[in-house]
Amino acid sequence: MLVFPNAKLNLGLYITSQRPDGFRNLESVFVPLPWTDALEVLPAPAGAATSLALTGIPIPGEPATNLCLRAYELLQADFNLPPAQLHLHKVVPIGAGLGGGSGDAAFALRALNELFDLKQTSGVLENYARRLGSDCAFFIRNKPVFAYERGDVFEDSSLDLTGVACKVIYPGLHISTAEAYSHVQPRTPRHDLRTAISQPLETWRDTIRNDFEDALTPHYPVLGEIKTQLYAAGAAYASLSGSGSAVYGLFPGQETPPKLALPAGYQVWDGRL
Ligand SMILES: C[C@@](CO)(OP(=O)(O)O)[C@H](O)COP(=O)(O)OP(=O)(O)OC[C@H]1O[C@@H](n2ccc(N)nc2=O)[C@H](O)[C@@H]1O
Ligand SMILES: Nc1ncnc2c1ncn2[C@@H]1O[C@H](COP(=O)(O)OP(=O)(O)O)[C@@H](O)[C@H]1O
Numbered sequence: 494m495l496v497f498p499n500a501k502l503n504l505g506l507y508i509t510s511q512r513p514d515g516f517r518n519l520e521s522v523f524v525p526l527p528w529t530d531a532l533e534v535l536p537a538p539a540g541a542a543t544s545l546a547l548t549g550i551p552i553p554g555e556p557a558t559n560l561c562l563r564a565y566e567l568l569q570a571d572f573n574l575p576p577a578q579l580h581l582h583k584v585v586p587i588g589a590g591l592g593g594g595s596g597d598a599a600f601a602l603r604a605l606n607e608l609f610d611l612k613q614t615s616g617v618l619e620n621y622a623r624r625l626g627s628d629c630a631f632f633i634r635n636k637p638v639f640a641y642e643r644g645d646v647f648e649d650s651s652l653d654l655t656g657v658a659c660k661v662i663y664p665g666l667h668i669s670t671a672e673a674y675s676h677v678q679p680r681t682p683r684h685d686l687r688t689a690i691s692q693p694l695e696t697w698r699d700t701i702r703n704d705f706e707d708a709l710t711p712h713y714p715v716l717g718e719i720k721t722q723l724y725a726a727g728a729a730y731a732s733l734s735g736s737g738s739a740v741y742g743l744f745p746g747q748e749t750p751p752k753l754a755l756p757a758g759y760q761v762w763d764g765r766l
Contacts, residue, residue: 494608497529498600500591501631502661503735504652504690505701507682508674516627516643517679520686523644524637524654526741528661528762530584530597532561534604537576543569549583552594553667560598560625567621568605577605586760588667590705590735592628599625599632619645628735639687652690654766657743660728660750661762662719666738668709673736676708694745697730706733716740726751 504522512518530549537543545562552559561579568574579601585593599622606613613621615633622629627643637654638647689700710717716733719740723731728742743766744750750763 494535494604495531495533496600496604498532498585498593498596498632499635500526500528500585500593500596501628501734502526502659502741503590503703504697504730504732505686506703506705506735507686508677508679508704509681510679512643517674517677518642519640519644520682521640521644522637522650522652522686522690523631523640524652524766525635526591526659526661526762526766527764528585528591530593531582532597532600532604533578533580534601534608535578536608537578541576541578543576544578546578546580547583548580550585550587552583552587560594560629561601563625564598564601564621565605567624568602568609568611572609572611574605574609577608586663586665586739588669589663589739590668590733590737591661591663591739592632592735595622595626595628596632598622598629599635603633639690648687650690654694654743657694657745657766658747658750659741659743659762659764659766660723660753661734661739661741662723662753662755663739663760664715664719664756665758665760666713666715668713668737670736673705673709676712677704678708680704694743695729698724701730701732703733703735705736709733709737713738722753726753 506521723742731742
């Protein structure tokens with residue numbers, strides 16, 4: 494079985510309070526971004542053990558800690574799965590605030606559920622996904638949601654950005670999620686995100702913020718420079734995604750996002766949501 498785990502964008506992100514479990518409560522709107530990896534999941538050949546082949550962008554850390562294998566191990570422990578043969582071709586930049594690893598994990602859970610006919614509901618798969626990372630559960634639903642608590646409890650959102658031209662720019666800065674959180678002081682949001690997101694996209698520039706962007710831009714000025722460039726090129730809304738360092742611009746009403754002159758080494762995704 495071949496699946497294409499996608500990435501996500503955060504529209505707004507407010508870190509509202511510290512939790513007793515060490516995590517932070519947050520509020521954000523998550524939307525799927527069709528920048529994808531490729532993941533193949535097959536039953537292992539007779540006599541072979543479970544394996545994961547990795548191609549594409551190198552992933553930091555031991556392959557044994559890859560979220561695809563961790564997803565397999567979670568289900569294996571409860572359903573006594575037969576050995577599987579996995580192949581991940583990595584395309585989505587890592588540590589970019591695009592949730593690429595989380596998407597791989599959730600798509601692995603979904604693919605294993607189907608391949609081995611486990612008959613688990615989306616709700617059950619969401620609970621497994623939560624154990625792999627705060628962002629993972631979103632990718633089981635994989636449609637626009639208002640997310641809160643650890644970013645793993647959802648309300649469906651009527652937001653529809655289908656067809657909106659979008660440009661995502663990754664300047665190659667790997668900012669770890671834990672480091673990014675350490676820069677932010679939790680506080681009550683100045684705007685109600687659910688109300689703001691229901692207003693026309695052109696108003697978001699004044700009403701929707703990402704707390705990580707405000708905290709990280711003084712340390713990484715390039716984030717502000719990319720955002721300025723996106724607005725200068727006509728974006729109706731531009732923001733850091735998640736904890737960065739990818740910055741995106743939305744260009745409603747345009748066929749394709751504009752071309753920008755960017756330094757070599759930046760990775761860019763141009764397309765429609
Ligand atoms: C910031 C966000 C916003 O969507 O996305 P990314 O920028 O990573 O894509 C998410 O909260 C990232 O979720 P995820 O990447 O799954 O984080 P996890 O593995 O669960 O946690 C990594 C670390 O981030 C911190 N963390 C994460 C989530 C949360 N609600 N509070 C936290 O304090 C903790 O320090 C934790 O040890
Ligand atoms: N399949 C995977 N793809 C990407 N990263 C992975 C994967 N499995 C484990 N990881 C680990 O997760 C970390 C961050 O993952 P990623 O989802 O790309 O970050 P972000 O949520 O910031 O976009 C990486 O540093 C990497 O070591």
